[in-house]
Ligand SMILES: Nc1ncnc2c1ncn2[C@@H]1O[C@H](COP(=O)(O)O)[C@@H](OP(=O)(O)O)[C@H]1O
């Protein structure tokens with residue numbers, strides 16, 4: 001269900017960009033709104049008893065008492081989507097007791113779908129690269145890059161950065177300074193299923209469906225370098 005929803009919303013978003021009929025702010029707003037409307041309708045029809053937390057809509061159901069909560073970002077990387085690049089994503093995760101149990105991330109402009117139930121373990125050689133935000137990255141991400149000697153690669157969208165680790169394009173994605181649960185829940189669900197290290201910057205487990213759905217920092221990286229990355233982060237605190 002998560003994968004079907006991510007794929008369908010991706011089709012809608014490609015349609016919104018089709019032909020360049022909309023531009024600037026209009027294209028991002030239409031994308032957020034239309035993808036949210038369709039996802040909301042699909043979950044309401046297919047999973048009527050589950051609670052939903054989404055970037056673009058009011059909560060559905062009572063999250064505080066629900067064990068099953070969908071955490072959705074209909075369009076992550078709205079700015080990149082509006083500018084016509086391919087680094088934007090649809091995030092769909094089902095959490096059970098605060099942990100992603102099923103997750104899908106679509107990167108529609110690359111015709112890619114990553115799903116936690118079919119993803120293989122990430123292997124192959126390390127690349128010596130780290131994904132950072134197009135908007136510069138945080139002090140913490142630069143500290144990790146400098147300490148481990150990793151080359152920075154700018155990618156928009158949390159989902160697109162996380163899937164770059166899954167694809168083997170980069171070895172790590174370190175985020176600090178603010179994000180919401182919808183920005184990283186489905187990406188973390190897919191990455192964990194792919195055998196990558198996923199934690200808060202202090203090494204603790206990432207727990208979702210908090211009362212305030214703020215998830216300001218996390219690290220996703222190849223398990224081979226997790227010790228080194230966490231040791232580098234430890235010296236920041
Ligand atoms: N400091 C911060 N506070 C809140 N959200 C942030 C943030 N930094 C990044 N984000 C959100 O994380 C997503 C990826 O950002 P980035 O590409 O810069 O890493 C974007 O989501 P949206 O596109 O869904 O708004 C962005 O809004």
Ligand SMILES: [Mg+2]
Pocket residue numbers: 055073075076077158182183
């Ligand atoms: Mg987002």
